[in-house]
Amino acid sequence: MKGRVNVALLVGAVLVALVGLAAVVSFFWTPHDPTLVDAARKLREPGGGYLLGADKFGRDTFSQLMVGARTTLYVGIVAVGIAAVLGVPLGMVAGMTPRGWLSELIMRVNDLVFAFPALLLAVMLGAVYGAGTLTAMIAIGVATVPAFARVTRAATLQVMVTDYILAARAAGRRRPAIAVRHVLPNISSMLIVQASVSFAIAILAEAALSFLGFGTRPPTPSWGRMLQESQELLFSTPRLALWPGLAIALAVLGFNLLGDGLRDYLDPRLRRIREQAEPPANGATR
């Protein structure tokens, strides 16, 4: 396909790929041990093998950022995974039986969860089950379920009124089969977009929770906690807050742009225009 380059998609993909690359490489290699505390290197200035310097415990900032990317993606994937696994089927049920009591129930419970602040949920879960990455992921995931369920329901409603669903029913297909064969594939582009936007929100939420001390526990590096630890040095050594802050901002921007770009790219109306550029199957009647 030739044509207008989708800038949002491109920039978003590059940013997300950078985060991904940092995370993957961190499994095999980091410039230094990101958790190694060394008083001799305390607040070391950038340079000489320490690209971005070291923090108040003497840990290498660049290495911490790399492993922090891993934490970020990990939390994002699990949280969005939870949200999708719960939200998509619920949204589909609600969308396929829009007048049923089950649909009513799902959407009301959904509103309830949606009205509940995600961070408060995480703090409560943390207080009961102990703070940590897992608690944070579950809390963020559960809090994201309503968003997924709503988008899924709206997309399902759209698909359900199309003639090919009517035709599938006319052909004798049963509801669960219609859901899997016809509805799911046709709403998947919307879900992909929703996933990338939710991913951005999850990253922010994890950073906020870690900043508040309800997220990732030390010594596991996390961007949010790096911010928190740099707090008292904000004026004397601003770079310690700058780098993780920038990492969070770029990752969030990356996923948001990716979501926007995918929305444009997968938009059925735009897709149809592109398809018309392709030749038809054969030259018969048109």
Next chain:
Amino acid sequence: MLSVDGLTVRADSAELVHQVSFAIAPGERVGLIGESGSGKSLTALSLMGLLPEGVTASGTARLGERDLVGVPESRIKDLRGRELSMVFQEPMTALNPLMRIGAQVAEVMTLHGRSSPEARARALDLLGRVRLPDPEQIFRAYPHQLSGGQRQRVMLAIALANEPRLLICDEPTTALDVTVQKQMLELIAEVAPALLFITHDLAVVASVCERVLVMYGGRVVESGPIREVFTRPRHRYTEGLLAASKLTPRGTRLPTIQGNVPPAGHFPDGCVFRNRCPQATTACEQVPALTGDGHAHACWHPAD
């Protein structure tokens, strides 16, 4: 074979189709005509059990020994696509855009118990039978690679896949251009086992069907053999429809009769055509019954 008796369709408070009765014998091709909003589609959808949410049907409709109306959906699902099939108006949207044509044709057969190699072989056959050029290529194509006429042929192949006893077509050619339309009609007339054919277009119904039901305001106002109804219409609505069609070129969607079709639920009581009928009298404030064997009409002051 199909017998419909007192079919009534309701949405909340409004009655959309009122006491419709007709029968279709094996091999018979019956047309259902009427202006937009007269209840044609709802009549067809209630036979398929595919009425939209919130719309319900009562009365009886039987295909052979099986009840179609007033039974839970689970009891008629096995009939759909097997004994009873339907082709819809919009060929551009009636196929799943993400599935190959062959898979969609084969699916309706595996669904009703055929093995998948057998279904695939037969799907290829069917694509040839509906006269698609190069069936093998079409088999592997996606819907967007086909023209409207080709897609409608695919829909017909799907509808015929399980050798149904009755085919329902809801304006299957309205979205096609005139030459393609003609070929499609010939094909339908040739392959349909028994046919209920819905259209606005009087010329179309005359070329495909043997018998016709004229619907207005959710009621059958006249019915009979095509030739009789078209040459000697009795109901004033049919008369107006025919007169209007002589003035409008073939293929245009709506022949015009003075006045507009009222919205559902706002038809006059008594004869539903009363507010537009030039012959209306006070007698027409009573509901006229559909009377006459063969050629029946529901009008107090029928034409000649």
